[in-house]
Amino acid sequence: MRGQPTETLPEPEPTRPEPDLTHHGDAEVGEGLVDLAVNVRRDAMPDWLADPITAALGDLAAYPDPGPARAAVAARHGRPPAEVLLTAGAAEGFVLLARALRGVRRPVVVHPQFTEPEAALRAAGHQVERVLLDAEDDFRLDPARVPADADLVMIGNPTNPTSVLHLAADLAALARPGRVLVVDEAFADTTVAPGVAGEPESLAARRDLPGLLVVRSLTKTWGLAGLRIGYLLGEAALLERLAAAQPLWAVSTPALAAASACATPVAVAAERAIAARLAADRDHLVARLSALPGVRVAGRPASAFVLVHLPGAADVRLTLRQRGWAVRRGDTFPGLGPDWLRIAVRDPATTDAFTEVLAEILET
Structure with missing residues (x-):
């Protein structure tokens, strides 16, 4: 009726695009990039x-x-x-x-x-x-x-x-x-x-x-x-x-x-030794990432990679590529979004070099 206030409907919440379930870490890797996107160990085969x-x-x-x-x-x-x-x-x-x-x-x-x-x-x-x-x-x-x-x-x-x-x-x-x-x-x-x-x-x-x-x-x-x-x-x-x-x-x-x-028992013993070294390398990566402003490592990582939350991660990932580093985007996983990145665990020297570049990007 004339003179009555018009009901204002709430704005619909924006819908997040359906994740691309076919996207995998190998798609992030390119020539000249240091690979922190694929969770495959690349040491010499015994x-x-x-x-x-x-x-x-x-x-x-x-x-x-x-x-x-x-x-x-x-x-x-x-x-x-x-x-x-x-x-x-x-x-x-x-x-x-x-x-x-x-x-x-x-x-x-x-x-x-x-x-x-x-x-x-x-x-x-x-x-x-x-x-x-x-x-x-x-x-x-x-x-x-x-x-x-x-x-x-x-x-x-x-x-x-x-x-x-x-x-x-x-x-x-x-x-x-x-x-x-x-x-x-x-x-x-x-x-x-x-x-x-x-x-x-x-x-x-x-x-x-x-x-x-x-x-x-x-x-x-x-x-x-x-x-x-x-x-x-x-x-x-x-x-x-x-x-x-x-x-x-x-x-x-x-x-x-x-x-x-x-x-074989030889393989299982070698596997356990590799897992122990990986745990130490992972702890080093988590410590370096946790010291960076705005970076939050999810939970208590237990495997060959860590998941981090970082506002603006989509842009950071692209800048990392320009600086020679490949990491795994998180928005193709259901339940995550563009502010998540997955980073593979590597040796301490690689981790130090990577986190130094990431720190420089976050400062700017």
């Missing part, structure tokens, strides 16, 4: 790993035989071979899951985490639900946040990109009959804890949890991203379903040789 891979090149006329490598991986984790499925990198495991488990009704992915699991599910036609962990809680898992009727749950541990190591008990609380619980342990071999001889909070040896499927990768610590080797650990019946969706001879003979070599 002879005990290089020699079997090289020897396998003489057997390329024969079709790959996964039997010995499967048995070696199974022995490492205290499982029968039927509970191991070798894959062309961990990423193939996510594709197999998405294709083989088409009957799931409520798949849930816990974010922020590696985006390939959700991307594979969506590509296979699944309607994916997200559980977004909170930065204020250091991206820690609260099992109660996951819907009780979710019949497929995916989570990383330690999680990429947050570097959070969730408690094994919290993850185990998510397992239940009728649900497939996928725990991505691609970076489990980078973790250490005082008084723990092996990998803290890993579920790789757990055979008592219904529906548990552990995803593992050998490409990070051993610098084998180009070789493509990983594996799945879980109930034999579940792995049979996944194997039915896998192409024949999916894993090459050199990759199988690498899997066998990385399962």
